[in-house]
Amino acid sequence: MTISSSSSTVGIVGSGIMGSGIAEVAAKAGHDVVLRSRKQDTADAMRAGLEKSLGKQVEKGRLSEEERDVTLARVTTTDQIADLADCDLVIESVVEDLAVKRALFAELDEVVAPGAILATNTSTLPVVEMAVATGRPESVVGVHFFNPAPMMALVEIVAPLTASEETAEAVTEFATGCGKSPVRVADRAGFIVNALLFPYLNNAVRMLENGTASRDDIDEAMKGGCNFPMGPLALLDLVGLDTSVAILDALHAEFADPNFSPAPVLRRMVAAGHLGRKSGQGFHDYRR
Numbered sequence: 001m002t003i004s005s006s007s008s009t010v011g012i013v014g015s016g017i018m019g020s021g022i023a024e025v026a027a028k029a030g031h032d033v034v035l036r037s038r039k040q041d042t043a044d045a046m047r048a049g050l051e052k053s054l055g056k057q058v059e060k061g062r063l064s065e066e067e068r069d070v071t072l073a074r075v076t077t078t079d080q081i082a083d084l085a086d087c088d089l090v091i092e093s094v095v096e097d098l099a100v101k102r103a104l105f106a107e108l109d110e111v112v113a114p115g116a117i118l119a120t121n122t123s124t125l126p127v128v129e130m131a132v133a134t135g136r137p138e139s140v141v142g143v144h145f146f147n148p149a150p151m152m153a154l155v156e157i158v159a160p161l162t163a164s165e166e167t168a169e170a171v172t173e174f175a176t177g178c179g180k181s182p183v184r185v186a187d188r189a190g191f192i193v194n195a196l197l198f199p200y201l202n203n204a205v206r207m208l209e210n211g212t213a214s215r216d217d218i219d220e221a222m223k224g225g226c227n228f229p230m231g232p233l234a235l236l237d238l239v240g241l242d243t244s245v246a247i248l249d250a251l252h253a254e255f256a257d258p259n260f261s262p263a264p265v266l267r268r269m270v271a272a273g274h275l276g277r278k279s280g281q282g283f284h285d286y287r288r
């Protein structure tokens with residue numbers, strides 16, 4: 001299976017932060033994009049969000065009006081999984097929950113043409129578990145984009161034990177064609193970036209909880225002292241606290257390292273609906 005560096009048909013499943021970003025990346029790279037959400041309204045809202053994002057790029061002179069129109073014309077929306085049948089590549093970016101993802105892969109396997117590649121944007125879950133939920137484990141791979149996907153250069157390519165080299169090469173080519181810098185990594189929880197990043201983020205929350213320093217001082221210290229573009233608590237808000245707890249749980253389940261055990265306040269914040277930027281409130285307040 002080869003995915004042309006432009007002009008393939010790419011399906012995106014999941015209309016959250018990452019699904020929207022990946023859709024923009026694929027459409028701008030010249031692919032036809034089919035956005036599938038469980039509700040048509042949400043899929044349409046995702047396309048409207050894309051239109052807004054491209055409109056801002058036109059205002060800033062980064063994109064011509066013609067490029068905006070051509071990019072938007074490539075994007076269709078649906079609430080029907082069957083509408084993904086003709087995709088060359090489907091990238092799922094639904095909630096970080098293995099049972100949900102396995103059920104989705106089994107469903108995708110039924111409708112998407114044989115030979116097409118099914119990819120997950122999971123941050124931490126075992127890709128092999130999704131591969132074996134299908135009848136085409138050789139064509140299932142991890143393609144892990146970073147947030148926000150249109151801005152971040154890195155894509156981690158995760159080839160589970162079941163994947164063919166041809167599949168890994170095809171998605172590496174796809175990522176390169178989208179202007180990204182792919183790296184290859186084994187199918188281990190957290191891959192490279194989250195396995196190194198999340199102990200740091202989790203320990204920042206513990207530091208806040210045990211009163212070592214205030215929220216703003218922790219964030220300022222890591223910006224000023226390490227030249228990081230944002231502090232750890234602001235970064236957790238960007239990732240989403242529900243997604244962050246799911247990532248830490250998966251890392252802890254795999255490695256049993258206490259650094260991966262979510263700081264208790266993270267779960268309490270999720271229970272309270274304080275999910276970070278996407279809910280308007282997390283460690284910081286975004287409601288103004």
Ligand SMILES: NC(=O)c1ccc[n+]([C@@H]2O[C@H](COP(=O)([O-])OP(=O)(O)OC[C@H]3O[C@@H](n4cnc5c(N)ncnc54)[C@H](O)[C@@H]3O)[C@@H](O)[C@H]2O)c1
Binds near residue numbers: 095
């Ligand atoms: N947030 C990040 O920084 C980030 C970065 C890279 C990868 N990821 C991964 O991307 C995926 C999505 O994360 P996100 O941040 O876009 O999350 P999000 O909360 O913004 O969106 C999740 C999406 O999943 C859908 N969903 C929820 N329950 C579902 C179900 N039972 N069946 C089908 N769909 C369901 C929601 O409707 C929503 O469209 C996760 O696997 C996450 O680990 C997240």
